[in-house]
Amino acid sequence: MEPQINNNVRKLETSLIRQVLMKSREIEDSINLTIGEPDITTPEIIIKKSADYMLNNQLNYAPLGGVAELREEVAKFYNTKYNSNYDADNVMVSVGSTEGLSTALKGILNPGDEVIVIKPAYPLYEALITLYGAKAVYIDTKNSSYKVEASMIEGAITPKTKAVILNYPSNPCGTLLSEDEVKKISQVISDNNVYLISDEIYSEVVFTGNKFYSPASVDNIRSKVIVINGFSKSHSMTGWRVGYIIAEKNLRDHLVKVSQYTISTPSTLSQYGAIIALRDARDVGESVKVYEKRALYIYEALTKLGFDVVKPEGTFYVLADYSKISKKESMNFVLDLLENTGVATVPGAAFGTEGCIRVSCTQKIEILADAVKRLENYILLNKNL
């Protein structure tokens, strides 16, 4: 007999995204539209300079909280882009945005706390909230065009609420909030004793005619805002594992302690690569154009096939409601689709919502076209049955 493990860990499950991904690998000629892994490669200057750096420098431990030059570059990046007034001491470097989120939530949550999460939601939020013994309180945005409204947040706050998590540009919805709505939400945060965690990992992937407005832009709530961001999506640096937290200095220092005892510091080389990303490869407009073209293609194609599709304003993702096509539960629909067409997508259930799927546009347009063709046949066949 072995000793018992942690009770909250026992509750955690392997994500549905991974389950579909593993299934798809068993199917010949499958098309993987599940994972958020950019197919565009890392900008060459980052790779070349980083390889050169490692050949000429011993990779020692980085300072706790991250390399100073990177923290300075991040503060500058936000101040320029979002008119904030951060400095290097507001920034903590993390092992991708995942460690940023886990460290931020670990740092602030006590067991029994509530965290407001906007649904459909990236599954990591609930997993971490559960792991730390707190409770996720959901706001469903299905009936508000997949955009949360300030009044909905206000209505969900209780004395137990410790934080609200926003994730715009939204994974899985691809939606953005207007500047006006962010300002209204900021007022709610200002009026209540809660943190606002803004997961901005897709902030650079915003399509033509849209603009991402960060809560970091709002002066009077800056001490309550915890920004989570990183380089995985903007610079196709997923395997580098480098991201950051921006927060009020005192809170940031507490979070550095959590991070120190959890991972020590992120890879020194990856931190160097991130400096190059901000100094020499800041403009990622070309990649975004590619993602936009694909996302709009999928949006139009699936709409034509009878899906109710949320028009993407950013990210790599398209959320498509299939309820006019099938009454199946989303996991069954996804598995049926996968078995019959080889096209792997993510069930809405992975994001806490039913009747829809998420399509990841991280494949070339020819492959997306092949997937659309297969979906068309599948739907025709289903109608004939």
Next chain:
Amino acid sequence: MEPQINNNVRKLETSLIRQVLMKSREIEDSINLTIGEPDITTPEIIIKKSADYMLNNQLNYAPLGGVAELREEVAKFYNTKYNSNYDADNVMVSVGSTEGLSTALKGILNPGDEVIVIKPAYPLYEALITLYGAKAVYIDTKNSSYKVEASMIEGAITPKTKAVILNYPSNPCGTLLSEDEVKKISQVISDNNVYLISDEIYSEVVFTGNKFYSPASVDNIRSKVIVINGFSKSHSMTGWRVGYIIAEKNLRDHLVKVSQYTISTPSTLSQYGAIIALRDARDVGESVKVYEKRALYIYEALTKLGFDVVKPEGTFYVLADYSKISKKESMNFVLDLLENTGVATVPGAAFGTEGCIRVSCTQKIEILADAVKRLENYILLNKNL
């Protein structure tokens, strides 16, 4: 007013090691004997092959739990060296041994659990145990030659004990346990419903005439043993942040979930570098000889100066009792030493023990000789006062 942070995070303090290190940076011509950062560089083949790999491969997300080839190499390494019977499914790759420890403890501890820690102890253990709401129960080894005995562990186990942490070769003591003692301890583990966490980060740094015997060698407790190890110390890869956990498969799968939600995966490039370390740079004997020469030099020199010194059997560290020289508390002694000589060491208090200092032998022998000279003058001066 800002919302409250986590109660356990509030209790955490910046480590005394870091405090001394920061102070030493303010002093001109100081000699830093505080940190466990090898001055020997990473084996060239690891750097060259890794630079080449990154120039020729997109660094995508690694699989959850780590790259399969690395997990296979780790299992082989342990099976060959310690006669265990692990396979790749027993291994989880971590962001250095720090994430290995934090994930292992997070995975098994519930609030209120007790963990037996051997004193003097690496401060990370207590920080993590506190962070997870559990309690560290200490066994002091000052009167048993800085080596824990099975009977001491047996006497400390209560119904609340969830795990025992061993850390041999010991940081800060530099001591090892005999095969006989490890077998006796294994019997205690076998008789009780507890895990044995074996932090073996210094397993490769063992001096002539000594042998490290891992609890992973003992067949009948293997399902309760959680090995923590990594490449920072053996291969001077501190900034790469790559290590591993080895555990019973079912437990390992639970720990992968914790790690997935904490950091996603370690750097893909660092995992590649670790594969090269095990395949092409397994023999680190030359570096160990250098560390041994230095450690024995410090051992002899400090003994001559009137310290009571623990004879090092491995690691980079020498633990020296100064109670015949000064009655100061260890933090005051270290600060006085630093201010008067510029030599920075770590106070025993950092490891939960008084009347001694830890000297890190990660500097060239000429620098160590300079430090000894300064200590000699300091002691002479102190005697004359």
